[in-house]
Each structure stands twice: as structure tokens, then as C-alpha cells.
Amino acid sequence: MKDIAGKVGVSTALVSYVLNGLEKEKRVSPAVVEKIRAAARELNYKPNQIARSLRSGSTNTLGLIVADIANPFFGQLARVIEDEASRFQYVVILGSSDEDCAKSASLIDTLLDRQVDGFILVPSEGCAEQVELLVSRNIPVVLTDRYLPGIPAHAVVLDNYGATREAVSHLVGNGYRRIALVAYASSLVHMQERIRGYCEAMDAAGMGANKLVETVSYDSAKADTEKLVAALVKEQKTEAVIFATNALTLFGLYAVKKHNFRVPEELAVIGFDGNEAFDFFTPPLTYLRQPVEAIGRESVRILLEQIRGELHQTVHLELKHQLVERGSSGKSPGVD
């Protein structure tokens, strides 16, 4: 910038004005504007964003903290967020929390030190305090995929209650009675809502007595789910099972395959989120599809509005799922 100013023979102030498109307001003379532009081009001038950030206090950087970027659901979400952010000249710094509160805290600290303008956060269990601290410090944040009840933070989530509720109705409509739900052992509200949707739908269908919610822990989910599925079929006489996440569905399918259970004759299955594997399973899997695109887009929109100070109330957005009906939840063999 100094070079340009020197070359043209003006102050760096003028250069800054012109390069930031403020020549109108500052009424810089057209001749000077031209000379500055030419010099900038000639010297291949690139503004140093770090210096700009230090001065302006904003970095045009978003922090994105998901559970695990290797999980395709979060990969897709990240992609949408990246694209949206870049439309507004924002860049995203990525972090995976592994559903671990301590990791999440240290990621938040790191990104805070780096002065990100805001966070899109998939909160993990027990990290309400962290989020509360962000909110109370007025740091823009939007929770996504899940929210934290009682914490006044913006959130974009699925209507989880409605999703499992429809899954149950669909299964009931196809003649299944003994329907189980496999979920994570987590107090997080998205999981609790999926459980609540299942329970209320079972009650509403007059099958309250058949309710069976099995939970597995995040760290031993694969092994636990495998044992569980075998037990469901062999001991509990379960006719249909709903898996409450993408990963749980996959673990469940591995178990079904291993034990060679016929689907849906021995066990009907409904999955969550969507995954190519669902298409190649025999028969193709019925699943509750999340509107990933919309979740990502809205999260960015709300965050940016917040950063710009245009948001004066807490936004809580619930988006609808879509039930993709396929063979794995076809008519129960007990029905004609």
C-alpha cells in the first residue's frame, strides 16, 4: 500500500479509500482514482487480511465445529456451509469435537483466540456452559443439528419429534406392532426428541405396551448395536426397528447382515439421514432424510444476520424431514 501511495504520490489513506470503494463518499478526484487503480494493478497489490482484521476487528472467518467431519452427514453439511459462507466472502475454519465436551471447549478457545466472527456449532453433551458463555459474551453463534434447551442461542434443527413419529406411523400402517427404537444414550435434545416422537406415536397407536427404546453409548456403539440387534430379533420378538442416526443405522445393518436376518420379513428397518449404503442394502432402506442443504444454508444465514447485528430475537428453526419409503419397511408378513 505504501508502494502504491509512493508511486502515485498520495497518502496511504487515499489508497485505502479507493481500494475499498469509498472514492464516492470521500470524493476523491477521478484522476487520482484512476492512477491508484492502475498502480495497484501494476504492483499486483493484495491486501493483507490480517492487518485489515487487526484494525477492523472482524476476520470474515467462521468457526465450524461438528462432531466428526469424516461422517458424511457432517461432510455434506460442511460443504453447504462452505459454499454459503464463500458467497459472502467468509472462510471457514473446521474442527471435529468427537462429541467430546473437553475437545469442543478447546476448539472454541482456539477459534476465539483467532478472532472468528462467529460459530456454527454442533454442541456435544454437557457443553451448555460453554455455549452460554459465548452467548453472554455476545459472540455470534448458531447451534445446528441440535440445540440446548434453556440456552438462548439461535438454532437450526430437524423436527426430530415429527420424524420418528412418522416413522412409527408408517410402520404401524404396514402392520408392524412390536417396534423398537435404537438411540444413543445421550441427554442431548435431538436424541430425546427422537425418542419422544417414537414414544408418543406408539402410545397414539395404542401400542404403548410394546414400547422398547434401547440405547448404546457413543464410544462402543458399533459392538453394542450388533449385540442389541441380535437380541431384539431373537429374544424380544421385535418386528421392526428404527435407528436414530446415520451411524447407528450402519452399525445395525452390519448386524442384520451378519446374522442374515431377512428384511423386512424377520425385521423391518428404518434408517436415519441417508447414506449410499442404504441404497445397496437388500432390500433398499426406508429412511428419514434430513434436509442437509437447508440446515446448512439457514445456519449461515442466521449467523451472518447476527454478525451484522440485524437479529434482535432468538431464532429457533425446525425443518421437516422426508420419509423415503422403500423395501425395508414393506408390508408386514403377518398382514394381508
Next chain:
Amino acid sequence: MKDIAGKVGVSTALVSYVLNGLEKEKRVSPAVVEKIRAAARELNYKPNQIARSLRSGSTNTLGLIVADIANPFFGQLARVIEDEASRFQYVVILGSSDEDCAKSASLIDTLLDRQVDGFILVPSEGCAEQVELLVSRNIPVVLTDRYLPGIPAHAVVLDNYGATREAVSHLVGNGYRRIALVAYASSLVHMQERIRGYCEAMDAAGMGANKLVETVSYDSAKADTEKLVAALVKEQKTEAVIFATNALTLFGLYAVKKHNFRVPEELAVIGFDGNEAFDFFTPPLTYLRQPVEAIGRESVRILLEQIRGELHQTVHLELKHQLVERGSSGKSPGVD
């Protein structure tokens, strides 16, 4: 920092020294060290990395540009890179190029403006100039997944030649003769190497006359692959096919499923990279697994060595695949 200095009654210089662990070299008196530490804790001091970066010239930030973060292969790679980077206090800014040279260029520019300390780059077709410019400007960069022949940039890639070569040998060993390869129409070296491995293995097996390399373009890959697979079976009498990427494999499997070709009786299949869908296909898919973990880890290691100025030669690392043998490439029915 000023607050701390004020509180303790010393200059900000001392504060900086102590907080950066330079109290030994600068021989700051123990009493002062303690007071500064206490004040920092009390005031909950967080260094502003932006200011530090402006002064020091390094941001402890890596730029990661992949083809598409929603693709699980790149999602996994990103995860490994993120974890490795964070071990060394680096943070990663993410970008997806969609194999598009213009997008790639604009991502590089953006990240350069943000003064990233280095790049891990999955180069797209035709972007050799961009990379050359980075190298000539002495900006640390390591190419990953592919390299650019003739450009003196560090690279960590798969031994692509060896991978398809082994796939062919395996198929030949199981009695297949008419073996085709489906690849992207791309001049990128990883694709060319996969093609070369296939061709040379076919020649070596005395089946040069049966060589059949079909290519599809990135933008219409799904539709093209579907038509192609049908034609291979029905018109070309192809007995076995190798798909040259993860995505191509999936597209191919959709086609196989749609046309209900029996695998491996009507068409044996070998996939690339690995994907849960490969496990649920009937029969499970044989595939060439990439060592994603090692690719990510080595890429970060080489980049950091370069940033620290410890690297005085161009490193070209070729890692080995692993052939995961399963039902989709079992013995040819024509063999006993």
C-alpha cells in the same frame, strides 16, 4: 496485555516475554514472573492471534483444498489432517474446488490473502500454473492424492500404477479375460497412472487385445457410467470391470443394480477407495483401499517441515494400496 503491564507495573515487553516462556533467556526476575502470571490469570488474558500474526508473519493456519469435502474420501482425509495439524497448534481453513481450476485459483487467492502458512492441495486438472506460482514464490505447499509431473512440489500420493496392476492380476488369477477399466477423462497423473497400471498388467498377462479403457467426464459421470456399464455387459461381453475412483464405483454399482446384473457371474467388479456401500452390496465388493490415514499424516508432516524450513529437497511419497478381496471378484464361472 497493557492491562497486565499496568497492573503489575512493568512494560508490555516483559509481559510478552513471560507469557511466551522467554523469561529464562531474558532473565526476568522470578518475582516479576510470578506477578505477571498471576495477573494474566486474574484478567483471563487471551492473546490476540491476529495481532501476533501480523507481527510475526505466521498465522499457524493451513489451507486445505480438496475436490469436495462432502465426498467421504476427502472427509476422512480432512479429519486426519485436522487432527495432525492441531497436534502442532495449527488450524485448518477448508475449501472445495469441485475439480474446477477457476474455483481452485480463487480459493488459493483467498487463502493467500489470509496469510495461511502453507497449503495442502488436491490439484485439479489444468492448475499446474497456479501451483508453479506458489512454488516459485516459496509458499509451502504439498500436493496430495495427485501430483503434477514436472512441477517441483512435494507430493503424497498412492502408488496408483501398482494398485490397478494388482487389481488386474487378481482378476486374471480368478479366470477373467475380458477386463475393462472405467476412469475419468482426465489428464491428471493419478488417473493416467491407474490407466497405465491396468494396461501394462493386461499386456503382461497376454491380454493386450482385450484392453478396454472407458472414460467419463466429471460433470456427467453418473449418467455416463450408467450407460457405459450396460453397454459393457451387453455389447462388449466384458467379464470384469475395475472402477478407478470411489464415486465411479458407486455410479457403476447403481447401474449394476438397476440392470440386475449378477455379480460376479455376469460381471465381476473391483472398486476404489472404500465406502460402506461396498460392504452392503451383494456380494460385498472387492476394492483397492487407500491408506487415507497415512496420506493425511504424511502430508501434514511434510508441510510443517517445509514451513519450518527443514526441507531441502522435493519429497515425493508413494504409499501402497491394499487389495480387499471379497465376493464381487470371486472365481469366474468359466473356470473350474
Next chain:
DNA sequence: CTGAAAGCGCTTACAG
């Protein structure tokens, strides 16, 4: 052992 000061590359009131 410690302080005063320059400087990283910008932006932006302020004064003319």
C-alpha cells in the same frame, strides 16, 4: 534485569 520505542499493514477520525 527492565523500559521505551519501532513496526507488522492496514483503517479512519481529524484537520485542513
Next chain:
DNA sequence: CTGAAAGCGCTTACAG
């Protein structure tokens, strides 16, 4: 219409 100058929050030679 334009320039001189302060300041964002640090680090680091330099002088004592």
C-alpha cells in the same frame, strides 16, 4: 478534495 497521524495488539531489537 487530500494528508498527517493515531491506533488495532502484539513482538523484538536496542539501549540502559
